[in-house]
Amino acid sequence: MVLGxxxxxxxxxxxxxxxxxxxxxxxKVGKNRVVAGGLDSPFTFTVLMELV
Numbered sequence: 406m407v408l409g410x411x412x413x414x415x416x417x418x419x420x421x422x423x424x425x426x427x428x429x430x431x432x433k434v435g436k437n438r439v440v441a442g443g444l445d446s447p448f449t450f451t452v453l454m455e456l457v
Contacts, residue, residue, distance in 0.1 A: 439451075
């Protein structure tokens with residue numbers, strides 16, 4: 406997952422974004438938790454990655 410936002414995003418507990426020095430995190434097979442817009446954000450998603 407590649408990001409460029411300044412508010413930050415969290416993927417599986419890893420903070421990403423301009424202020425965190427990291428803007429890339431691979432999604433793992435299975436459930437992935439994505440919080441868009443910082444820790445207080447109501448925009449929380451579960452992304453399910455499956456091998457086909």
